[in-house]
Amino acid sequence: MSDGRKPETCGEEWEAGRGAEAPIVEALQTYADRVRFHVPAHGGRPFGPEVAALLGPALRFDQTEVGALDDLHRATGVIREAEALAARAFGARRTRFLVGGASAGVMAAVLAVRESRPNGVWLAGRDAHRSFYHALMLAGAEAILIAPEVDAYGRPDGYDWARFCAWVERIPVQGVFVTTPTYFGRHRPLEALVRCLRRRGIPLVVDQAHGGHFGLDPRLPPSAVAEGADLVVHSSHKSLGALTMAAMLHLVGDAALDDAVDGALVKLQSSSPSYLLLASLDLVQQSVRSGALPNRLRQAIDVARPLMRRLQAVRPDAVLPSDDPLRFSLLAPPGEGPALLSHFAAAGIDLELAFGDLALAIVPLGVRPEDGDRLEAAWRSFWAVRPKAHPARGAVGRRPAVPLFVPAAEERRRFALGAGRRRRQCLAEAVGRPLADALVPYPPGIPWRFPGDRLSAEDAAALAAALAAGASIHGVFPDGTVSVFEEAEG
Template sequence: MSNHFFTTLSQYCKKDIVPMHMPGHKRNPLCTMPDPYSLDVTEVPGVDDLHHPVEMIRDLMDELTKYYDSKQTYLLVNGSTCGILAAITACCYPGDKILVARNCHKSVYNAIKLLGLRPVYVVPHRLEGMLGELGIAGEIEASEIRRRLKENSDIKCAMITSPTYEGIVSDIAGIAEAVHEKNIPLIVDEAHGAHFNWIPTFPETAVRQGADLVIESLHKTLPAFTQTAVLHQTGNRIDEERLLWALQTYQSSSPSYLLMASIAKCFEYVKTEESFSAEHFVKNLNDFYKKTDSLQKLETIRCEKMDLSKIVISTARTELTGQQLEELLLERYGVQLEMSCGNYALGMATICDTAEHFDRFAKALCDLDRSLSYAEKGAKKTFTYNIKPPEQRMFSHEAERLPKKEILLAEAAGQTAAKDVYLYPPGVPFAVAGEIFSQEMVDVLLDGQRSGYEVRGVENGRVFVCHEIK
């Protein structure tokens, strides 16, 4: 079985597939390291210790701190997930209130449950045009942040995601100003924006816009191994001792030196190749969009507040769903996308994509576009996240303690979710434990299952709900 695992992985990686998905190194031979076994050591004298860095790890952290102009940049080997858990733990104590963007990643909701926090939600702005019709969440507005903070004077910190999975960027500077008026910290999940600091024409990183803690997944959009990430601390609103304790709690006590070496190699690459890679990447990306602007039925969607390396392809005018488009691109053209949902699919481009990658992707879309038919007007209805946030009956940590029962999803309207329910990717919950299933949500989830999407928290058409409280 172990040999089967390695053989399957090796055979897959030998296929001629265009990887329009993470990790950001795209298996590009420009990003190489020696035999991994030769670098796999532990905390022995001479190679430092992530949890007490004083030598080479400290040097790398200090170098990154200087480059980002942060107060301190920390290395993460358990992904952005551990950074998010640590950041929230550093800012909140059990029972505290936290202001949370409703479209945050599941790791945020896990932190809320673990710490017994009381979330106050802010809902993303509804986008105009095709992006809104596709159900893609818009930016978080500073005015909404101010309103919720005014209504809840005891909130201890604010947590938002920017950019989103689909590349939507919020006004971090405006949000930071609103949050700091209450003298509380702002945490930004910038997992999908690790490349912002390295490409001048792209949105500015939250590190330079006033956020207090910023978490970036290097592996998503830069040439680094999966699980590598960094956490940037700025300003003086963070309890540094509690942050360090949280990082030691959520990170492995035996951190991988391979992953830390990958972080070092990643930054060596982007600093050395910064101007060359950024220039060629932007040119290749612009050429891709010029080629796909001729699409008649499919459509590549852009907007002003967007990271254009997230390539959103709408199937709304065709008979295809996003999932069917993803499958056809792989089967016919050897192009693998990152994800699909409803009437769109998503590709991820990075500085490690070659001109050939972009060219094959564009030609595949154009060729497929010519073979498609328009959807009949009004005949198309697909899975979407664009539903009203559910009513909360209790907090997630309270629901966790209650007896649970399993029922048919079709009969769940009015029942209280005992577990989070979400599509993965992107990992944004439809329902959080403690919230009430609405009929609208049940209908959308049933549509999703019929369309072949994997909805986590739903197994064989059944969900776990809390026993009714008498």
């Protein structure tokens, strides 16, 4: 069916036709200059010179569900066509477009599995993004959290999947949730995990938010879709060039989960999705299928690889590669991670983050050789005024470059939404009281403490030190207070 119409027979399968290469974009172009008597209120026209200068062209394509523009939550036309083409591009059985970021996809996947398989507990890597825990709270689910292995610098370094498979042998498991690659670009092949889960029919949900580009170049690890996961989330804006908040959820395994996924997305995503975000996802699928995006990716890797070697030549032990050639860590002297970030910012260069003594650089698809030259120059000038001595990689006694906020032990716990009257307290006063909000270093967005956890004196001291060093901790207000639940006296 190439005209985008819904099937005329109940239950008939819908497949992408051979019509438009970017169906949403082409439909938006036909509506760009029509007279509007509908929302959004700007009517497609800027209402001032500032708006015109910043958003003028975009307003023409900022639309709502009119005519042939389809409906994300009941897609039978161009959106359904574009999603089917995206599934082809990434090797999935079906793909859903997300306008609430990868977070919406993670939560929808977890809630769908919970609905379809109400019994058992979740197995999950403890370095999961907070959206996974939000889904567990909404579902009132129980999970066994497995701590990741950690490298010499404190970076989460993936898992030995045998630890997951051992739990599968012992207890009823509802679903398994893992994150790969890690925020720092480490990837462990999924084959062994997929094999043990398939024998028992347990669905595997993979948060591959930072690996949407995997599998599109031979120098990259394979996509989790190709590795056999059942549900895979790609944050398309992070590595595929879509607009911020645009993402995809790929359905790969049993089709029995499809309706539950759709039902969850209706609850989690806006009823007025942005057509600019949808159009950017449409262009991603088109560029993957045409080869334009893999070609851009190849060019970015061609810049990134020699750039990393040049940075390592300045300080051999201070540039840590990863499994993703577009992502590498820059190691600063003890306590100077924020100074490194500030140094680059003063040179007009913004990095992804500094966390502890580590800064993370992510090479964008549009990187130019001269951008790499500027990064190298700033790196050289940073070290030019510092002592020549530098701790060797993995040196005995060197403290971790990344504050280890991920607990090292396995933990089994039930998640639920908190309840009670809130009040704010400074860290010292909050010791011993149940937290109302998670405490989440951001980025990378991995919770350190959960709602209901009681803050210890050691926790308060660690938080104070991290905040003093410039860390951003969601759950801590700008005035240094946190929300706790009041408890009944006696």
